[in-house]
Amino acid sequence: MATVTSAESEGTGATGSGRSGMFGALGVRHYPALLASGWLWNMCRWASGFLGAYVVNQLTGSARLVQLTGVSLWAPLLLGGVAGGMVSDRFDRRRTVVTQFLVLIPLAVLMGVAELTVGIRLWMLYPFLVLVGVGWVFDMTSRRAIVYDLVGPRRLDNAMALESLSSASGLAIGTLVGGTAIQAVGVGAAYLSMAGLATVAMLCFLRVPRVARTTAASTESPVRAMLAGFRLLRTERVLVSVLGVTAAVNFFYFSFSPLVQVVATDFGVGPFLTGLLAAMLGIGMMCGSATIARTQPRRRGRVYVLGASTAMVVLAGFALSPWYLGSIGFLLVSATGMGLFGATQGTLTMVSVPPELRGRALGLLGMAIGTLPLGMLALGELAERIGAREAIVASVACGAVVLVVSLLLRPEVLRQTA
Numbered sequence: 001m002a003t004v005t006s007a008e009s010e011g012t013g014a015t016g017s018g019r020s021g022m023f024g025a026l027g028v029r030h031y032p033a034l035l036a037s038g039w040l041w042n043m044c045r046w047a048s049g050f051l052g053a054y055v056v057n058q059l060t061g062s063a064r065l066v067q068l069t070g071v072s073l074w075a076p077l078l079l080g081g082v083a084g085g086m087v088s089d090r091f092d093r094r095r096t097v098v099t100q101f102l103v104l105i106p107l108a109v110l111m112g113v114a115e116l117t118v119g120i121r122l123w124m125l126y127p128f129l130v131l132v133g134v135g136w137v138f139d140m141t142s143r144r145a146i147v148y149d150l151v152g153p154r155r156l157d158n159a160m161a162l163e164s165l166s167s168a169s170g171l172a173i174g175t176l177v178g179g180t181a182i183q184a185v186g187v188g189a190a191y192l193s194m195a196g197l198a199t200v201a202m203l204c205f206l207r208v209p210r211v212a213r214t215t216a217a218s219t220e221s222p223v224r225a226m227l228a229g230f231r232l233l234r235t236e237r238v239l240v241s242v243l244g245v246t247a248a249v250n251f252f253y254f255s256f257s258p259l260v261q262v263v264a265t266d267f268g269v270g271p272f273l274t275g276l277l278a279a280m281l282g283i284g285m286m287c288g289s290a291t292i293a294r295t296q297p298r299r300r301g302r303v304y305v306l307g308a309s310t311a312m313v314v315l316a317g318f319a320l321s322p323w324y325l326g327s328i329g330f331l332l333v334s335a336t337g338m339g340l341f342g343a344t345q346g347t348l349t350m351v352s353v354p355p356e357l358r359g360r361a362l363g364l365l366g367m368a369i370g371t372l373p374l375g376m377l378a379l380g381e382l383a384e385r386i387g388a389r390e391a392i393v394a395s396v397a398c399g400a401v402v403l404v405v406s407l408l409l410r411p412e413v414l415r416q417t418a
Contacts, residue, residue, distance in 0.1 A: 025159035028151045033207040035166055038143060040201035042170025043177070044104070044194050048132050049073050050178040050278060051190055052125050053258040054271065059122065063262050063388055067380025070258040070373065072126045076133035077370030093142035094210050100135035101202035107131060108195035115188030141362045144346055146208070148358060156347055161293035164343035168289050168335075172282025179275015232360060238352040239361055241410035242304075246345060246368040248406055249308045252399025253315065253338070255375030257281065262388040267324045277324070280331040281338075288339015300344045301416030307340025308403060312396045319392035348416055 026032050052069040056062075111128055114120055144163070151159045181190035233240055260281075264274040288307060297303050314337065317330035345365070353361045375395070383391035407414065 025151050025155045025162055028155060028159075030208045031147075031150055031159065033204050034143070034146065034150065035162055037201045037204035037208070038163060039166035039170055040197050040204065041101075041139065042167045043174040044108070044170075044198045044201065045073075045132060045136055046171040046174030046282070047178040047190070047194050047197075048108075048129060049258070050175040050275065051182070051187060051194075052129050053261045054178070054182060054274070055120055055125060055187060056122065057261040057265065061265075063259065063383040063391075064380045065122070066258045066261055067255075067376045067383070068126065069129055070255070070376040071380075072129035072373075073133045073136075074370060074376065075373040076130060076137050077366045077372070093146050094205075094208070096138050096142045097146075097205060098202065100138050101198060101205070104132060104135050105195050105198045105202070108191055108198060112188045112191035112195065115186070115191060120187065137366055140366060144350075144362055145358055148350060150208075156350070158293055158296060160346045160350075161289055161296070161343040163346065164339065165286055165289035165293060167342065168282045168285030168339055170282070172279040172286060175278040175282065176275045179271045179273075179278070182275075183271040232353065232357065232364060236353055236361075237410065238412045238416060239349065239364070241407075241413040242345070242348045242352060242416075243364060243368040244406040244410050245305060245308055245341075245403065245413060246365060247371045248399055248402045249311070249338075249341060250369050250372040251375035251378075252395050252402060253308070253312055254372050255379045255395060256315065256319075256392045258376065259379070259383060259388045259392060262383070263319070263327065266389075267327075269324065273324070277328060277331070280328050281335045284332045284335025284337075285339035285342060287332075287336045288341070289343040290339075292340060292343035299416075300348060301413040303340050304344040304348060304416075305403075305407065305414060307337040307342075307344075309400070310337030311335065311341065312400050312403070315396050316393045319389040348413065352416075 026035070049070065052073070053066050056069050057066050060066075107128060111120065111124065114124060144160075147159050147163060148156060177193075178190055181193055233243075257278075260278045261274060264277050267273075269277075292303070311334045314330055314334035318327050318334060321327045321330055346362075349361050349365045350358045379391055379395050382394065386394075
């Protein structure tokens with residue numbers, strides 16, 4: 001297969017490098033196919049999380065076991081983030097992304113068939129979610145590095161904002177479609193639909209040729225490469241500052257997401273309205289991500305922190321609201337702040353280190369995001385004892401304190417500009 005360089009990929013004319021504005025990166029040749037593939041894959045990933053949490057809530061009604069679905073999905077980031085970064089720096093990134101598709105698609109088919117024949121059991125759900133999470137580790141570290149190689153530094157902010165937008169819209173559509181599919185045709189058909197989406201995502205990705213790296217592939221041994229990744233924590237102050245905020249947000253904020261199922265149960269709504277409530281997290285993040293893609297703010301570090309702070313404060317309103325529509329509104333506003341945070345996170349990570357270390361930096365970012373399953377475990381235990389709503393409020397209150405302390409110790413991210 002032919003290999004293209006970033007410069008060759010930009011094309012000319014109406015669809016070439018002259019395009020600017022919110023969708024400027026779409027003018028880079030092959031980037032639209034890469035973005036579409038990521039969008040469909042994000043729909044599958046979020047749908048798998050929603051389906052898992054829904055089935056467990058229906059089978060057990062336990063907040064602890066519902067939270068364990070999120071732990072299963074996100075734990076691979078904590079345990080394998082640096083390994084994913086090492087694979088991105090060392091091996092063929094395109095082949096890595098395709099491989100995870102070839103594993104995920106048959107597994108989703110098996111889950112659908114199992115539900116339609118004998119019924120899904122708890123012991124099936126958790127390993128499936130772990131494997132989806134493993135695929136996400138390798139997809140995230142390899143795909144984002146491909147984005148940089150494809151669009152180059154000039155369009156990186158815009159491209160990463162669009163990537164965040166695709167993730168957020170994938171969350172919104174994945175959860176909404178998941179809830180609709182469950183209500184209309186059942187859980188088994190929903191898993192089969194997810195397999196179909198993943199197949200289309202793979203076909204879109206296969207349209208992207210192998211892109212020439214902006215840096216040479218690493219030739220270090222795997223052990224040395226992983227140790228070198230950890231050594232970045234001693235030498236790259238800006239990266240540490242970015243990761244500190246990321247870890248706090250994921251431990252104390254994002255850990256609530258499976259509990260949306262439990263909060264929706266309090267309102268007595270069905271699968272569709274449960275999916276609609278969960279979709280607010282994605283819709284709000286879409287709004288925040290679209291804002292970054294359109295404005296491309298210069299003080300990206302401050303936007304990153306402001307978005308995280310807003311999200312934490314407003315989420316308490318979601319948890320305390322006694323009305324379904326009130327919870328929808330609070331979650332929408334909270335998630336908009338999280339969209340500002342998410343759309344700047346990848347860019348801040350990649351520009352904080354030398355080009356040859358981007359894969360490892362993204363691996364460390366994956367590990368910082370991987371604090372999420374630990375937060376889910378803690379929040380699940382707390383929710384089991386004091387209730388889901390009260391546990392969410394306690395979590396974001398602690399998170400706000402930890403965020404302030406992190407920035408007092410490592411304020412470098414606040415000074416990061418475009």
